[in-house]
Amino acid sequence: MKKKHFVWSRLYMAIVLFMMYLPIFYLIFYSFSSGKNMSRFRHFTWAHYVTLFHDDRLLAIFIETIMLALLSSLVATLIGTFGAIAIDQAKSKKFKGILLALNNILMVSPDVIIGASFLIFFTALGISLGFGSVLLSHIAFSIPVVVLMVLPRLKEMDRSLIDAAQDLGANQFDVFSKILLPVITPGILSGFFMAFTYSLDDFAVTFFVTGNGFSTLSVEIYSRARQGIDLEINALSALMFVFVLALVFVYYLIEKRRRFKKAPKRG
Amino acid sequence: MDIIKLEHVTKQYDDGFIALNDISLTIESGKFYSLLGPSGSGKTTILRIMAGFSEPTEGKVYFAGQDITALDASKRQINTVFQNYALFPHMNVYENVAFGLEIKKQKKSKIQAAVKDALHMVQLDDFANREISELSGGQQQRVAIARALVNQPKVLLLDESLSALDKHLRKDMQFELRAIQKKLGITFIFVTHDQEEALAMSDEIFVLDKGKIQQSGSPVDIYDEPVNDFVARFIGDSNIVLGRMVRDFEVEFVNRRFECADAGIPAGEKVEIVLRPEDLDLVRPEDGKLDVIVQSQLFLGDHYEIKAKDMDDNEWLIHSTNATQVGKEVGVFFDSEDIHVMRFGESEADFDKRLETYEGDETGEKR
CATH class of the missing domain: 3.40.50.300 (P-loop containing nucleotide triphosphate hydrolases)
Incomplete structure (x- = not known):
């Protein structure tokens, strides 16, 4: 009886996962099809990949998108980590609550609203739209994510570690660099990865605040798709999928190594 | 230093x-x-x-x-x-x-x-x-x-x-x-x-x-020598009963008078008496200073923990290496030095001062 129940739940999981991945694999599948559209698979070809690698504009945008994601997530991680520490150390509970609420509102508000408000903000300040404005807005919407990833680590952290370090002669800077930072590093790392993916897959905000000279992959794909899907996009999607897969794998490896180091050996 | x-x-x-x-x-x-x-x-x-x-x-x-x-x-x-x-x-x-x-x-x-x-x-x-x-x-x-x-x-x-x-x-x-x-x-x-x-x-x-x-x-x-009943209860087990000072070195509790080792307390003052369970010995009823009836007995490995009640319904905790029987009437014996008298509200400093007044020559044993 129990075993049967187990099988059903597995089947359910398999179906859900299959449904979620189906569109992606469908896209990737047709990237290897010769022909102009996805109505019928003709025969296997690398042709779309070849055109992709000859499409200098798209490749440049690809590199720029990665650079943007790296840069914005780095800055957001830096600011977000200090922000989380500040929230954690807030003396009054009320103030802490307000700061957290402000942080969470940014997390849940729709991208369209954030994008529109950034657009108004940048034009009001007279900041020209382009790489700079996109970078600033990506940093801004990534900070709350980093705060949310780092904060639990700080909460979990044993306060007596700080007392112990001071007891052993550590000054404020020693406590920060030798105790606090290493202990919350896993949170900082996952915050960084989250911010990176947030920046990578953002469309709405970028669409609002980007100008003529600068575009990211999602915006570029969107504008091309409006003129009819080209299978070159499928090839690009396949590459992006592999790239993200690699990213997740790297994150997994880092986590696993950390766990391995900490895992108790029996005895 | x-x-x-x-x-x-x-x-x-x-x-x-x-x-x-x-x-x-x-x-x-x-x-x-x-x-x-x-x-x-x-x-x-x-x-x-x-x-x-x-x-x-x-x-x-x-x-x-x-x-x-x-x-x-x-x-x-x-x-x-x-x-x-x-x-x-x-x-x-x-x-x-x-x-x-x-x-x-x-x-x-x-x-x-x-x-x-x-x-x-x-x-x-x-x-x-x-x-x-x-x-x-x-x-x-x-x-x-x-x-x-x-x-x-x-x-x-x-x-x-x-x-x-x-x-x-x-x-x-x-x-x-x-x-x-x-x-x-x-x-x-x-x-x-x-x-x-x-x-x-x-x-x-x-x-x-x-x-x-x-x-x-x-x-x-x-x-x-616990100075008050908090210390007496917190450090080890104790029997604490109300009593009255009759005169120096004599105290009355459970309606009897006993010789004790405390002095410097005005006669007639209400006091608390501390008796440690391990200072109480089980003896035949005719040899004891108190008569009690055994209520319960627990074996704790190195000793028995016995709860007993006297005629006035005071509960007594006794640690004994020998077993007894529940319901049996037994005598309880203790030495006069085992009786420790505590005054209500006496601070540690007052307690020390009082000790000095009558213990001038036996400082070796106590403070």
Whole structure:
């Protein structure tokens, strides 16, 4: 009886996962099809990949998108980590609550609203739209994510570690660099990865605040798709999928190594 | 030599709770002290003020004659072993123990030698490269002790450090801590709620309750002559009954008069009588000073714990090595020195003063 129940739940999981991945694999599948559209698979070809690698504009945008994601997530991680520490150390509970609420509102508000408000903000300040404005807005919407990833680590952290370090002669800077930072590093790392993916897959905000000279992959794909899907996009999607897969794998490896180091050996 | 001195220290928290109420105490160099009290008595607050993690609201803290009330914890020659050990999880055993010396920028060769010595002292010679998560509770405890001692502090503070260990390991660690303290000759201040632990290890005990020192003295003094019924109940088991002083060296309770060892209390004053269960002996009814009927009997391995009631319905707790029978009428015998008389509201200072008035020539045995 129990075993049967187990099988059903597995089947359910398999179906859900299959449904979620189906569109992606469908896209990737047709990237290897010769022909102009996805109505019928003709025969296997690398042709779309070849055109992709000859499409200098798209490749440049690809590199720029990665650079943007790296840069914005780095800055957001830096600011977000200090922000989380500040929230954690807030003396009054009320103030802490307000700061957290402000942080969470940014997390849940729709991208369209954030994008529109950034657009108004940048034009009001007279900041020209382009790489700079996109970078600033990506940093801004990534900070709350980093705060949310780092904060639990700080909460979990044993306060007596700080007392112990001071007891052993550590000054404020020693406590920060030798105790606090290493202990919350896993949170900082996952915050960084989250911010990176947030920046990578953002469309709405970028669409609002980007100008003529600068575009990211999602915006570029969107504008091309409006003129009819080209299978070159499928090839690009396949590459992006592999790239993200690699990213997740790297994150997994880092986590696993950390766990391995900490895992108790029996005895 | 006095190493730490607290003068009229009061600690009030932001919410108005008074954790310490006008505490003055002196810690001498080279002794083993215990701060003993129930949770919320203020014992950990005293420790945190000594270590420098917390500043007193009022009063002064002196270290070797210097006022250190506002001195940062990192600059005090005092180290702490924390209740949960507070070992740094991202460092291995060696790095943990070396932390204090590395902060002080000592030479690498010197650090290596010092860490090796410290680990040897706590019998963890081969553990230098272990991760903290690989250690048992007892081993973590030893690392915490080594990490504190490697800095050669003048005073070592231990905050409920043995409470997480199982009973057997705790006993071992008690002996070991005492041996380390004797060997290094530095002052240990041990915070605990376990009266057995305090009695077994300390040269001197401070009994705390509600932010005040109730009594201080050697374990024997505190056990034999508790100054009030809090101390009497908290340290060991006791039978406490109401009584009346008849005259010096004679007291009346359970409607009988007994010879006792206390004096200096006005005749007729109401007092409390403390009788320790192990001082009560079961005898034949005709030989006893009290007649009781046995209500229950528990075998505790090394003795029987017997509850009995006298004719006035007072309950008596008796520890006996011999068994008796429930429902049997037995006599209870005790010596006159076993009777300890407590006055209501008498402070420790008053108690000491009163003792001096009639114990002038037998100071060897008591204070």
